[in-house]
Amino acid sequence: MVTVGIDAHKNTHTLVAVNENGKRIGEITVDARPKGHEALLSWLRDLDDVTVAVEDCRHLTRRLEADLLIAGHRVVRVHTRLMAGMRRGARERGKSDPIDAEAVARVALREDNLPTAVLAGPSRDIKLFSDHRKLLVEQRTGLQAKLRWFLHELDPELCVPSRGMRRFCVLESLATELAEKPGAVAEIARDMLSDILALTHRINAIERQLSAIVRVEYPALLQVPGMGVLGAAMIVGETAGVTRFRNKDCFARFNGTAPIPVWSSNKVRVRLSRGGNRRINTCLHMAAVTQLRLGDEGAAYFAKQIDAGKTRTEAFRLLRRRISDRAFAALRADAQLHANEPTMTVVAITLTPKRATGVQAQAAA
Structure with a gap:
């Protein structure tokens, strides 16, 4: 049995193979590009009964993991702290890509029940949409807070309901109030109102897509x-x-x-x-x-x-x-x-508003 550890970086991937006793038997460095992945897979074909271990840095290894899984290899993930502890106890001093890759391989050889990589499925789509929605909501919340101060400056008696700036009827009412007001403050407020409206449409569209996926898959x-x-x-x-x-x-x-x-x-x-x-x-x-x-x-x-x-x-x-x-x-x-169903889900977000609003009309004008 051979265990291969991978130290992944943005531009290169370093692989070190160890036998069942943890002795290094091979090493290769390839470019972190499609051609490099082909060379990596060709090198792995010469090894018998391979288990591939990667440091758990999925922003760097996701494409590599997919290529390995499609090629039929078993891929496990090694947490950084486990790899660091193994490196400190090694006989070879220092820190380099081969040392890190060997530490990853030895941890995979020693530890049981490490997380196993799988091809991306609906759960990753859900996380991406959920994180994107969270970012948009944070942007909208910041704009809403600033807009409230401008509205107070323009008209202290203007009452905006709590959490009302996510409702289209409230946004249309505010657009009507700001339409005839002169000055820089009013102009900036109208721009903010237009941005809030656009963000609200995008947030609602993502929520509809999330609902469609979650109701089917979970x-x-x-x-x-x-x-x-x-x-x-x-x-x-x-x-x-x-x-x-x-x-x-x-x-x-x-x-x-x-x-x-x-x-x-x-x-x-x-x-x-x-x-x-x-x-x-x-x-x-x-x-x-x-x-x-x-x-x-x-x-x-x-x-x-x-x-x-x-x-x-x-x-x-x-x-x-x-x-x-x-x-x-x-x-x-x-x-x-869903164990026996396909794991890949393709979802497209449609950001076309359901209806035109007064704010949109004023923004277009």
């Missing part, structure tokens, strides 16, 4: 009480494949809902985990809040914990962990449902 996750399309999309994108978690406890540790033990002697105590993926944790928190507001099974579970002597904070944390377990089971069910 129906079980949407059945979790309190879980909406945007929350489900964020969980799917950040999870990056539920099969890499052995059980619900590993998933809970990943998202920060598993408590951390802080006890000695015979008195068992735990504290809140401040780590984990905070975006998934936020989605689980909002699902818990929604369950309490709707008064369904989540509210009954919360009341049961209060009756058992838990504080409201402890009961809420237990509810959030319960939703984490439900989400994990739903993700497993959805993964099993």
